Amino acid sequence: MLMKILACLLLIGFLVFLSPSFLRPASAIVPEVRNVTAYNVGGSTYLNVTVFHDPEIPAHYVNLIEVTFNGNTTTLTIGPQTLAPDNTFIVQYDAGPISGTPTATVRAHCIVNNWSVVNWTGPIPEFSSFFIVPLFMVATLLAVAVYRRKRFESH
16 A cells, blocks of 8 residues: 555656656747838728737737727738748738728737737828829929930930
8 A cells, every 4th residue: 555655656756757848838929010001002091010929830820910990890810920030920901992091000819828909009091092193293293304304414
């Protein structure tokens, strides 16, 4: 009886001794939205959301991006991303046509560490064709004027 108790205690002690070698350190890297840039294509506003997350592996990755503006929240589902050397990746979001300059909030969700705090809050500019077309016209006229002046000076 005493031998069985001693053998059990020895086995438990041995397992406790080995258990740290089987444990992996906990990684508490919550995703962070580092930057959001807006641009316009064909009347739709697109947001490029830059997210920091490390590690980005199949067992620990960002799976959702949440964008809120004008009282509407959209959640984008994504899979594991390939990280840039600075441990970031970019997710593109089509916000559609936007009027005015609404303030947006963006946050990211990790399958291990859950939601980040709202890491980015900022205005999304309206890209109105009313202002963009004249801007391109002025830029074109300036480019032609500079080209003609350089050509005239070279002769």
